Every structure is written in C-alpha cells, then in structure tokens.
Amino acid sequence: MNLSRRNILAIGGAAVTVSLIPVDFAMATPEAAAEALNAFTGGAAVTDGGIDLVAPEIAENGNTVPISVSAPGAVAILVLSEGNPSPGVATFTFGEGAAGTAATRIRLAGTQNVLAVAKMADGSFVRAARAVKVTIGGCGG
Amino acid sequence: MISRRDFLQASMATAALYGASGFGNWSRLAAQQVLTQDKLLEFDTFGNVSLVHITDIHAQLKPVYFREPEFNIGVGAAKGQAPHLTGAEFRRRYGIEDGSAAAYALTHDDFAALAQSYGRMGGLDRVATVLKAIRADRPDALFLDGGDTWHGSYTCYHTAGQDVVNVMNALKPDAMTFHWEFTLGAERIEDIVAGLPFAALGANIYDAEWNEPSEIFAPYKMFERGGVQVAVIGQALPYTAIANPSWMFPGYSFGIREERMQEVVDEVRAKGAELVVLLSHNGFDVDKQMAARVQGIDVILAGHTHDAVPEPVVVGDTIVIASGSNGKFVSRVDLDVRDGRMMGFRHKLIPIFADVIAPDADVAALIDTQRAPYLDQLTEVIGHTDADTTLYRRGNFAGTWDDLICQALLEEREADISMSPGVRWGPSVLPGQAITREDIFGVTSMTYGQAYRTEMTGEFLKVVLEDVGDNLFNPDPYYQQGGDMVRIGGMGFSFDVSKRQGARVSDMTLLKTGEAIDPARSYVVAGWASVNPGTEGPMIWDLVEDHIRRLGTVSVQPSGSVKVLGA
Numbered sequence: 001m002n003l004s005r006r007n008i009l010a011i012g013g014a015a016v017t018v019s020l021i022p023v024d025f026a027m028a029t030p031e032a033a034a035e036a037l038n039a040f041t042g043g044a045a046v047t048d049g050g051i052d053l054v055a056p057e058i059a060e061n062g063n064t065v066p067i068s069v070s071a072p073g074a075v076a077i078l079v080l081s082e083g084n085p086s087p088g089v090a091t092f093t094f095g096e097g098a099a100g101t102a103a104t105r106i107r108l109a110g111t112q113n114v115l116a117v118a119k120m121a122d123g124s125f126v127r128a129a130r131a132v133k134v135t136i137g138g139c140g141g
Numbered sequence: 142m143i144s145r146r147d148f149l150q151a152s153m154a155t156a157a158l159y160g161a162s163g164f165g166n167w168s169r170l171a172a173q174q175v176l177t178q179d180k181l182l183e184f185d186t187f188g189n190v191s192l193v194h195i196t197d198i199h200a201q202l203k204p205v206y207f208r209e210p211e212f213n214i215g216v217g218a219a220k221g222q223a224p225h226l227t228g229a230e231f232r233r234r235y236g237i238e239d240g241s242a243a244a245y246a247l248t249h250d251d252f253a254a255l256a257q258s259y260g261r262m263g264g265l266d267r268v269a270t271v272l273k274a275i276r277a278d279r280p281d282a283l284f285l286d287g288g289d290t291w292h293g294s295y296t297c298y299h300t301a302g303q304d305v306v307n308v309m310n311a312l313k314p315d316a317m318t319f320h321w322e323f324t325l326g327a328e329r330i331e332d333i334v335a336g337l338p339f340a341a342l343g344a345n346i347y348d349a350e351w352n353e354p355s356e357i358f359a360p361y362k363m364f365e366r367g368g369v370q371v372a373v374i375g376q377a378l379p380y381t382a383i384a385n386p387s388w389m390f391p392g393y394s395f396g397i398r399e400e401r402m403q404e405v406v407d408e409v410r411a412k413g414a415e416l417v418v419l420l421s422h423n424g425f426d427v428d429k430q431m432a433a434r435v436q437g438i439d440v441i442l443a444g445h446t447h448d449a450v451p452e453p454v455v456v457g458d459t460i461v462i463a464s465g466s467n468g469k470f471v472s473r474v475d476l477d478v479r480d481g482r483m484m485g486f487r488h489k490l491i492p493i494f495a496d497v498i499a500p501d502a503d504v505a506a507l508i509d510t511q512r513a514p515y516l517d518q519l520t521e522v523i524g525h526t527d528a529d530t531t532l533y534r535r536g537n538f539a540g541t542w543d544d545l546i547c548q549a550l551l552e553e554r555e556a557d558i559s560m561s562p563g564v565r566w567g568p569s570v571l572p573g574q575a576i577t578r579e580d581i582f583g584v585t586s587m588t589y590g591q592a593y594r595t596e597m598t599g600e601f602l603k604v605v606l607e608d609v610g611d612n613l614f615n616p617d618p619y620y621q622q623g624g625d626m627v628r629i630g631g632m633g634f635s636f637d638v639s640k641r642q643g644a645r646v647s648d649m650t651l652l653k654t655g656e657a658i659d660p661a662r663s664y665v666v667a668g669w670a671s672v673n674p675g676t677e678g679p680m681i682w683d684l685v686e687d688h689i690r691r692l693g694t695v696s697v698q699p700s701g702s703v704k705v706l707g708a
Contacts, residue, residue: 058622
C-alpha cells in the first residue's frame, strides 16, 4: 500500500489528526489530489467528521460508481479521486438553506480512495474518505 | 438490548440442552447406535418465538453426500475463529468425538468411510418432516430461506428454477433472500417473485439506474409471532453483480450498504419491532462485522459461505447463526422476547441424516414429480470413481472435483492452463460409486456454463489470481465476496494469505514443462463461468461428461500444486 500516513497528513495539512482507514491495495500517488485539495481549502486545516461519504466497498462497474455526500451546513463539497489520472471529480456548491447533500456517479480508473471535503459556513473544512475497490469480477459462490 | 447476564443464562440453557460438551449430543447418540428421528428433533421448546433457518440448498431436492472443507482459512480478526475451524480443530472446539455422526456431518476426515456408516444427508422431503415437527411444537414458527435455492441441479437448470420453487412453496417459507437466483435472468426471477406466496426480501437490492431501493424486492416484512412484533430484514449477496454476470440482470445493483441497513433497522424499530432478524446472504465474516457495526439487530441468519456452525456466535447483543448448505442442516432458534427485547435463546443445528429422518410422503411425491420427466437423463451412468477417489469440491484452493474439471478442460480444449471458479456448492461422490449426469450437473450447473478457450499473458494470469485472492483474503470482511480461490489446472503457484493484493502469488510454474511462467508470454487458457457476455464454447457439463466417459474410471488425487503460506 502506497498511501502512507505521511501522505494523508500531506493532504490534510500539518495540523490534522487523521484516522487512516485500512485499505489493502496499491494506489496512485495522491499528490495531484493534494494539490486540488489545497486549491479548494487555500491551505486551511481539514478535520475528520461532520461529513458523510457513501460509496460502495467494491464497485460493480468502475465506469459509473454511485456516491453520495452529506454535510449539513456545508456551502460547498469537493469530491476527489486519488487514483484517477485527474483527481477532480466534482464540486457541489450549496445555496443558503440547502441540505448540503448531493449524489452523483464517478468514474474510477482502479482501486483507490475517494475523498470528500466540505467547506462549512464558518469557513472550516471537514473531510471523509472511502476506499473503493475496482475488481475484474468472477466466481463467488 | 440483552445484558451480559441474560446471555450467560441463555448460554447455560444451551449448555444444559447439549450436555457438558456444549454440543454433540447427537454424536454420542450415534456412537451408542441410537441415532433416531426423535432424538435428532428433540428440543425443549423455549420462549415465545421460533425461527427455522435453511440456506444455500443449491437445488438439492434429494439427499446428498457433501464433504465439508479441510481448508477454510480465516484472515485478520477472523483467524482461528468460527467458522474458520476445520477437522480436528473443529471437533475439539465443539466437543465432537472422532468418527461420530457429528464428525461426519461437520468435518472432512475419514469422509468416505464415515459416509458408509451414516449415509446421505439432506433432502427437502426430510426437511419437510423436521418442519412439521417444529410446527407441531410451535405452530407459528417463522421459516426463513437464506437463498441460493433456485440454482444448482440438472432439473433446476432445465426448468429455470421451477422444480425447486414448486417444492419450496410446499414447505411454506415465510421469507427468502437471494443470490444465484439472479443468474436465472432478471425477467425470470421477477416472474417467479411475482407469484411467490411469501416475502422476497433484500434491503440492499437496488434499482441500478436510480440507485434507489428496488420496488420488486421489499427490504423487510413485519410478522406477529407469539404476541411479538418480529421484523425480518433481507440482505442479498452484496457482490451478486460482481461475482456473477451482471449483464443477466442489468437493472439491479447490490452492495453492503451498511448505512442503508442501519436505516432499515431504525425504521422497523420505530414501527414497533421487538425482535429484529436479518435473513442474510452476506457471508459469515461480513455478518459478524455488520453485527458489530449496525445497532439493533438481534439475530442474523447467515448464509452464502456454506458454514455449518454448531453454536451461535455472539457479537455484542447479536447472535449469528449459520446453517450449512445443500440441505444438510436446518437450524432451530427459540427466543424469549419480553418487554420489547430479546432475553435469551436456545439453538440447535439439526442434521438431516437422510436414513434417520423419515421423508414426508407428500413432499417426497412432489419431488419425484419434478424429476420424472428427466429421470433417464439424470440417472445415466457416465463413469465410476476408483476405489481411491472421493470427488469433492470444498477447500480454499482445491478439491478433487475441480482437479478433474481442470484436467478435462486442459485435455478437451487443448490448453496450457485451465481455470475453474471457486464456488462452494456441489455434492460429493464416494469411492467406487457411479458418476451420473446428475452428479456432473451438481458441480457445474449454471446459466453461463460455456467453456471458453483464450490466451492470457503470464502477467494477466497473476493479476487474475491476485484479484480473486483478495476477494477471499482481504482482512476487511466488507471487501470479501465469499467463495473460494479460482482453481487452476496446468499451473502451480504459491499463495501467501498473510500478504496484501499484489504480493500473495509467487512461483507460478507451468506444470507440463516445469518452467516459470513468463509474464510477457501468452498461454492458452481454458475455463468456464466467465461473467462476460458473449462467451463462447461447449457447455462445461458436456465437456466433463465427455472426459469422464473417455476415462471410464476416474482416479484423482489432490494435486498439491498450490503451496499455501502465511496461514
């Protein structure tokens, strides 16, 4: 596994405590994702919790993976994929009074982490990550 | 929910029922030559709700021989825990004597010899007798089918599941969930479900287009039993659209959907459910994880991974029950539900010894009616097993049935390497026994049985082995699909279960030359059960039949071509 604690810290900013979710597969380097994240947060600290990201553990079809994000009180949510050639997936911007939830489908080039980062009304940032596995399928029994 | 003290009382009650060994009463009875129907069914009715669970019948209407696995390796937190115990370790854990009826039913050693003493197991006519006895004790017992029911035999294949549907309907289940049933195709399963006289459940069966709960399969059904509001929630195999050809049911999506499960549990509790039962096709380790993470489930009736576990596994306030496969066992669970919560349980894994439990005459006749049009085809003898050979499937990496199938693929399709899917269904054939067409269908029947011939590079072969291996040995159960490792003919390899994907497979060797597999070279590969549409080739059962016919007498010794490390 290439996603080390150090890499996660680099994504989240130096002041962040991150609980690393256990994933067991190789991933592309998340530097591009870190860059996209930085552009969204302006380098501000990002904390875990306060946002739900729902994605399948194993994608039924890597070309169209349903995900949903929910962060009540968010003004915007950025979704990133760490293993795609281009990490940016979507940015949802919410107007006043919106529920802060959204659902979409994303394309994943392979097994990787999907990140969702919400910008809250007070200017703080929260994150959630899910490992999504893309498999060649076969012979369950 | 239940306090630790309540559970201790329940456990003591269980211990009292089974004797000091905790289990194995029927094994001692057999040793004393008093294995009787009354003793097998003996149960001190308890509490106010009874559940009866059967699962993974795989269309075995008649009694079968079915050898349990010698290898069933657990990884991560599951290592060495039920159901990842086999052989002597299993017998020691549950106090089972060597050579006893329980040893025969639940473990692999001396299988062929013990089979001579204890005979076949299962048969839905015997299951009908057990149900009748339980319903005599508790008329409103809930009978729940965990799925993989309408798949796996000659008659099931030729009737698109109708034979099993007819027989199971006569047994009057209250609810069912699903996996292989989807390989009948969306139209067919929807057609059957539309006429089903009981609930077809799956909280995780979704409409693929909208990613919303299916309108055809309900998430749960509420029952009133013994004055108790019981919610039965269904959970289909989360990886049905990955492990099986999704093009056959393109409108459906599945998945673990843990958040959805919590929502459904909360919904039924809000509706007044005092007992929440999850009728699951998750697989045992997935169920244990779900029990620990989703709050409010009292009982999980586990399926998919074909484990027969003599005692419930307790996870927090949830009991997880596994009832084996192929009709070998029925679980009875009596529950004491009072003041809106489960206070205790009593459980028995009832072994269906076909020579001990009398068949129900009506159901026996109904089964024979299903088989009558096909009887000549079913019973035709294709070959025999040698005196040194038992044909069986179960095992993490190999079984003699698959060794035979892989050899048939190599020879009949002139391939370098062959592949057979690591499914867990398929009855066994004893030494010196006739191999019938029914036996061959028992280990090959499916709606996508084409035996393909293609080329793969050495590099891609490794990708396949690593991919399938991770579906089995990923330490996080939510990433496990169930089933076993793909079986390989013509190639040996080492597999380290303790490593991560990409590092488990090594020493890939082409057996016919003894040379290392070259990542850059292409090899001719024959296999079957591809999940891809448009797969071409003869049906695997025809190919295996030709092969066995040519051999006449089949002698297969375990090949030993997979070296397992890190277990």
